[in-house]
Amino acid sequence: xxxxxxxxxxxxxxxxxxxxxxxxxxxxxxxxxxxxxxxxxxxxxxxxxxxxxxxxxxxxxxxxxxxxxxxxxxxxxxxxxxxxxxxxxxxxxxxxxxxxxxxxxxxxxxxxxxxxxxxxxxxxxxxxxxxxxxxxxxxxxxxxxxxxxxxxxxxxxxxxxxxxxxxxxxxxxxxxxxxxxxxxxxxxxxxxxxxxxxxxxxxxxxxxxxxxxxxxxxxxxxxxxxxxxxxxxxxxxxxxxxxxxxxxxxxxxxxxxxxxxxxxxxxxxxxxxxxxxxxxxxxxxxxxxxxxxxxxxxxxxxxxxxxxxxxxxxxxxxxxxxxxxxxxxxxxxx
Amino acid sequence: xxxxxxxxxxxxxxxxxxxxxxxxxxxxxxxxxxxxxxxxxxxxxxxxxxxxxxxxxxxxxxxxxxxxxxxxxxxxxxxxxxxxxxxxxxxxxxxxxxxxxxxxxxxxxxxxxxxxxxxxxxxxxxxxxxxxxxxxxxxxxxxxxxxxxxxxxxxxxxxxxxxxxxxxxxxxxxxxxxxxxxxxxxxxxxxxxxxxxxxxxxxxxxxxxxxxxxxxxxxxxxxxxxxxxxxxxxxxxxxxxxxxxxxxxxxxxxxxxxxxxxxxxxxxxxxxxxxxxxxxxxxxxxxxxxxxxxxxxxxxxxxxxxxxxxxxxxxxxxxxxxxxxxxxxxxxxxxxxxxxxxxxxxxxxxxxxxxxxxxxxxxxxxxxxxxxxxxxxxxxxx
Numbered sequence: 001x002x003x004x005x006x007x008x009x010x011x012x013x014x015x016x017x018x019x020x021x022x023x024x025x026x027x028x029x030x031x032x033x034x035x036x037x038x039x040x041x042x043x044x045x046x047x048x049x050x051x052x053x054x055x056x057x058x059x060x061x062x063x064x065x066x067x068x069x070x071x072x073x074x075x076x077x078x079x080x081x082x083x084x085x086x087x088x089x090x091x092x093x094x095x096x097x098x099x100x101x102x103x104x105x106x107x108x109x110x111x112x113x114x115x116x117x118x119x120x121x122x123x124x125x126x127x128x129x130x131x132x133x134x135x136x137x138x139x140x141x142x143x144x145x146x147x148x149x150x151x152x153x154x155x156x157x158x159x160x161x162x163x164x165x166x167x168x169x170x171x172x173x174x175x176x177x178x179x180x181x182x183x184x185x186x187x188x189x190x191x192x193x194x195x196x197x198x199x200x201x202x203x204x205x206x207x208x209x210x211x212x213x214x215x216x217x218x219x220x221x222x223x224x225x226x227x228x229x230x231x232x233x234x235x236x237x238x239x240x241x242x243x244x245x246x247x248x249x250x251x252x253x254x255x256x257x258x259x260x261x262x263x264x265x266x267x268x269x270x271x272x273x274x275x276x277x278x279x280x281x282x283x284x285x286x287x288x289x290x291x292x293x294x295x296x297x298x299x300x301x302x303x304x305x306x307x308x309x310x311x312x313x314x315x316x317x318x319x320x321x322x323x324x325x326x327x328x329x330x331x332x333x334x
Numbered sequence: 335x336x337x338x339x340x341x342x343x344x345x346x347x348x349x350x351x352x353x354x355x356x357x358x359x360x361x362x363x364x365x366x367x368x369x370x371x372x373x374x375x376x377x378x379x380x381x382x383x384x385x386x387x388x389x390x391x392x393x394x395x396x397x398x399x400x401x402x403x404x405x406x407x408x409x410x411x412x413x414x415x416x417x418x419x420x421x422x423x424x425x426x427x428x429x430x431x432x433x434x435x436x437x438x439x440x441x442x443x444x445x446x447x448x449x450x451x452x453x454x455x456x457x458x459x460x461x462x463x464x465x466x467x468x469x470x471x472x473x474x475x476x477x478x479x480x481x482x483x484x485x486x487x488x489x490x491x492x493x494x495x496x497x498x499x500x501x502x503x504x505x506x507x508x509x510x511x512x513x514x515x516x517x518x519x520x521x522x523x524x525x526x527x528x529x530x531x532x533x534x535x536x537x538x539x540x541x542x543x544x545x546x547x548x549x550x551x552x553x554x555x556x557x558x559x560x561x562x563x564x565x566x567x568x569x570x571x572x573x574x575x576x577x578x579x580x581x582x583x584x585x586x587x588x589x590x591x592x593x594x595x596x597x598x599x600x601x602x603x604x605x606x607x608x609x610x611x612x613x614x615x616x617x618x619x620x621x622x623x624x625x626x627x628x629x630x631x632x633x634x635x636x637x638x639x640x641x642x643x644x645x646x647x648x649x650x651x652x653x654x655x656x657x658x659x660x661x662x663x664x665x666x667x668x669x670x671x672x673x674x675x676x677x678x679x680x681x682x683x684x685x686x687x688x689x690x691x692x693x694x695x696x697x698x699x700x701x702x703x704x705x706x707x708x709x710x711x712x713x714x715x716x
Contacts, residue, residue: 015499056480057480057483057484119665120665123669124668124669127669129668129672131479131480132420132422132479133668133672135422135479135480135483136422136621136625136664136668137664137665137668137669139424139618139621139664140661140662140663140664140665140668141661141665142661143615143618143657143658143660143661143664144658144661144662144665146657147655147657147658147661148658150657151654151655151658261614262491265484265487265488265491268484272481272484303495303498303499304499306491306495307492307495307496307499310488310489310491310492310495311492313484313485313488314473314474314485314488317474317477317481317485318473318474318476321477321478321481
């Protein structure tokens, strides 16, 4: 027994339990967590929407996201920016370029999502395949998309291209808030509000909710189910594309073909945490995950960030599998 | 289907079914008469090095055959979890990793733990991974199928991340000179070394046969019937008195044990363990072997393992694209042949159909040959 203890203690400080660091870093962690969490929330919305309508975990969603990252990256590239020092741009120019990258990323991700739906899932629906088949197809689709990027760009990480460097705008309780964080959080919230309004206030959105609630009845009432499903994938893809741009602006490293996996599983954690199938749940879950992850990093040390997220996923599924706000798009208030 | 009083469902499976029926109708002696020469042939493969089958000059053929045998072992283990009990486990590589690390920790000079002989480490690896199977299974096996898939995915990733974090596991630098079974050659060098795959292949094939016998017996027992019942319909199984949670844990633990065994075997042959070989891609590759071959069918999953492990080595031109090809194969297969190349063996359901026929004088109403085959009129999205 002693042996095991010395074995684990070898190399001493691989795990800390430093509450003091959390106290010192609390506001910094919270603010950084909010901006990271908004990215999770945007991706989580894609999982939640598809799950609400099809009861399917769209494994390929992480690759939909990473396609958006590459879309944004090569938009920067096409605009003449190269890896290296951050250029000095005027505010107008910067906004124009970012908006352009945003549109491209959203279109790329949206198109990827729709193609996956068309090519992989729709034929299965026609055949009435059982859930396990959908899941394996989703894994296959995720593999294929990832490998397309790998074959195209190789295994090395693209070097990051920066259009703006974070600058402190104001401080809260001594923690600095940068313009980058403000842009990400605000833009994410605006996008999510638009999505929420679309689902809850428009005619098409009503169709989505109807199919989520009861596909057969919705079809009988004249809702075009196939179109609703495609729309769902499209919205999820568009939001993932937006998240992709923010990720690229924020990530310390550039795009990599494998980059979608970790973010995808975290976004899924966020969706489950908030209550999968629940739009507001995705937002809440994303923000909480982002913050908790940062707290965990402060307490346990740098490498524990991802492990904290996974443990959180297991704990949520064990004790409250319906998430904080409860499951299901179908049960959303009409 | 009104006039046909057949025990098997019409069309589709019939070709495979008649082969299987023929095989089952042979006497034990006749079965052995086919099996023994086949097994001898399998053992002799790396020595024969048959011209069309060989992977040389690109890749050492005995080592390639060892890889195939190792994948077969993994596929048989994962098949217990996915094919028999119907639990989609995406973190199987985690158990494989635990087995490899146990072997490394107790045999490599880089580890400060007490050293054990390699052959004693194999059962130890099995026990430790069984323990990990319980640790992962107990909290997660109450979850629905798709959630389980994600959580196991997280577990597999967590094992890898821990190997990064815990200094005693040595992260990327890893463990050199992992142990191997005893024995020396005529020239005094070790019998089991890294350049000659033959002894390793024979060891692996022996383990595969042993595990096959064990798993085969389990499948024919009460445990195996409970697994099939859970796979087909968990709620009904529970109502009929099957303690589903207990048998799900058992499936997990047995699958984990076989994964750990193959991990320890792998560590011995490669002689080096670090945190680079245990990513999710590998996990999906394992799953692809099971699903491609035909989950629930032991011969099928071994065929799947052969496809996954052998083809990229034989046709080195496709090696670079292997993940793309296997990903596409998964999609296409799910569309046209979801039960895999060789479908699941369904003695239990066939028996049920016979009973049903005798009782009502008309053919089965019991649907679905496996959890992977469509039930007409029932949509997954519904």
